[in-house]
Amino acid sequence: MSHDPTPSLRPSACPALTRIVSARDGGLCRIKLPGGELHAEQAIAIAEAASEHAGGVIELTNRSNVQLRGVRAGHEPALIARLLAAGLGPRQFPDASPLASKASCDAPLSTPRLAAADDVRNVMASPSAGRDIGALVDTRHLAAQLLALLEGEPRFAALSPKFALLLDGGERLAALDHPHDIWLSAIAPEQHAGQTWFAFGLAGEPSCTQRCALAAVQAVDVPALVRALLTLFLDLARPEETRMRHLVAAHGEIALLEHLAYRIDFPLRRDAAVDAWRRAPADASLRFGAHRQRDGERWYVGAQPPLGRLDAPTLRELARLAQQTAATLRATPWQGVLLVDVEASAVPQVQRALDALGLIQDARHPLARLVACAGSPGCMKAHADTKADALALAPHLPDDVQVHVSGCVRSCAAAHCAPYTLLAVEPGRYDVYRRVEQAAAQSPSDESGALGAGPATPRFGERLDTHLTLDQATRVLHAARLAYGVSSHA
Numbered sequence: 001m002s003h004d005p006t007p008s009l010r011p012s013a014c015p016a017l018t019r020i021v022s023a024r025d026g027g028l029c030r031i032k033l034p035g036g037e038l039h040a041e042q043a044i045a046i047a048e049a050a051s052e053h054a055g056g057v058i059e060l061t062n063r064s065n066v067q068l069r070g071v072r073a074g075h076e077p078a079l080i081a082r083l084l085a086a087g088l089g090p091r092q093f094p095d096a097s098p099l100a101s102k103a104s105c106d107a108p109l110s111t112p113r114l115a116a117a118d119d120v121r122n123v124m125a126s127p128s129a130g131r132d133i134g135a136l137v138d139t140r141h142l143a144a145q146l147l148a149l150l151e152g153e154p155r156f157a158a159l160s161p162k163f164a165l166l167l168d169g170g171e172r173l174a175a176l177d178h179p180h181d182i183w184l185s186a187i188a189p190e191q192h193a194g195q196t197w198f199a200f201g202l203a204g205e206p207s208c209t210q211r212c213a214l215a216a217v218q219a220v221d222v223p224a225l226v227r228a229l230l231t232l233f234l235d236l237a238r239p240e241e242t243r244m245r246h247l248v249a250a251h252g253e254i255a256l257l258e259h260l261a262y263r264i265d266f267p268l269r270r271d272a273a274v275d276a277w278r279r280a281p282a283d284a285s286l287r288f289g290a291h292r293q294r295d296g297e298r299w300y301v302g303a304q305p306p307l308g309r310l311d312a313p314t315l316r317e318l319a320r321l322a323q324q325t326a327a328t329l330r331a332t333p334w335q336g337v338l339l340v341d342v343e344a345s346a347v348p349q350v351q352r353a354l355d356a357l358g359l360i361q362d363a364r365h366p367l368a369r370l371v372a373c374a375g376s377p378g379c380m381k382a383h384a385d386t387k388a389d390a391l392a393l394a395p396h397l398p399d400d401v402q403v404h405v406s407g408c409v410r411s412c413a414a415a416h417c418a419p420y421t422l423l424a425v426e427p428g429r430y431d432v433y434r435r436v437e438q439a440a441a442q443s444p445s446d447e448s449g450a451l452g453a454g455p456a457t458p459r460f461g462e463r464l465d466t467h468l469t470l471d472q473a474t475r476v477l478h479a480a481r482l483a484y485g486v487s488s489h490a
């Protein structure tokens with residue numbers, strides 16, 4: 001076990017606010033939003049920066065963040081300064097003005113410490129946290145504590161920029177199928193003598209149907225638990241083990257839990273109630289339309305831009321809409337937005353405005369059921385123009401079917417396994433996969449599918465057919481819809 005107190009930064013090619021990476025369509029800059037929250041002034045700053053320093057394309061990501069595409073060569077320092085000045089950097093670096101003034105005289109704009117603090121800001125929460133009518137607990141204060149812990153502890157700079165935490169308050173609107181390195185999920189107080197406890201697990205998600213929580217801790221102990229888990233990870237992980245799944249594979253969950261028990265001075269609850277705990281199902285369709293908040297008076301309204309992309313004028317109009325209605329914007333992990341705290345009287349105005357901006361508010365809309373990565377116009381790894389192909393596919397998509405169109409196996413647009421995946425193999429040609437449940441995936445009978453298919457892959461599921469044109473892929477999706485009904489479409 002190593003205890004080197006000096007953080008050794010792990011190299012990263014991930015885009016970040018101060019690390020603009022090169023893509024086919026220019027620089028790519030990712031802005032992390034705490035809890036997905038985006039104040040109207042910040043949204044306006046992003047829209048202006050996208051117009052002045054980039055190609056004007058703004059993407060919402062599946063981690064409730066925002067990224068700018070097409071950053072122009074030579075504009076990077078001014079773009080970074082603009083975003084930092086809008087308070088879009090780590091909270092430990094609230095005063096961006098010295099950095100901004102340095103930028104104007106070509107001094108180094110960011111420090112490694114700033115970049116590292118930005119990289120580790122990966123705490124996912126429900127976009128309706130604090131507002132959701134079904135939530136067991138308001139996680140926002142705890143999420144802020146975890147972000148401060150991640151940003152403020154120099155040793156955590158050694159974590160991979162992909163290392164991510166999920167803090168789940170039991171909301172009805174939640175993305176529970178995104179694997180996280182550490183997840184925590186609130187347990188109903190009546191299940192634990194009136195106390196608020198959080199079940200937790202490693203390298204997975206809380207939506208499993210089998211026993212999935214390792215143990216539970218009281219809410220007050222969550223920051224200390226996360227600190228202990230992160231230091232345990234850094235102490236045990238070899239350089240090539242960058243994610244918690246690697247550590248779990250190397251040591252096993254039970255051994256890690258035993259290590260953890262020596263490092264904490266609060267109770268870890270492991271009993272029949274924790275074993276029996278299952279996360280109540282969430283309803284991702286609540287990301288669309290208007291829903292009353294837990295105060296019984298105000299509402300949140302959700303919508304998605306087609307394929308997760310906005311232009312600068314649309315983002316500016318969204319910000320104005322938030323200002324006019326005293327609402328707040330939040331990005332969602334489905335590449336959409338919520339406006340929260342909308343007064344009941346303003347809901348029709350907000351919905352009309354979202355319609356006028358071309359945002360989708362109906363879960364049945366085909367473009368509400370399609371995700372696609374940047375594709376060949378933006379990414380050198382792409383085998384096809386996935387966004388254009390997804391738009392072409394949309395009018396022919398079978399009812400209820402959800403499809404991920406991916407330019408390569410990296411699956412940037414979807415952190416989860418979608419019910420169906422079209423994986424590009426060359427321009428206009430795709431392999432088609434169907435998600436299979438864990439038990440079915442392990443069944444020998446699934447090695448060839450009902451549609452005469454190929455092997456199951458852990459990432460996308462069972463391959464139904466290969467090297468198809470879009471028309472052929474559409475026919476396979478319709479046949480699969482008939483063969484498998486709606487069970488694969490949840």
Ligand code: SF4
Pocket residue numbers: 373374375379380381382383406407408409410411412413
């Ligand atoms: S999934 Fe592949 S092709 Fe698509 S954006 Fe990611 S790396 Fe590029």
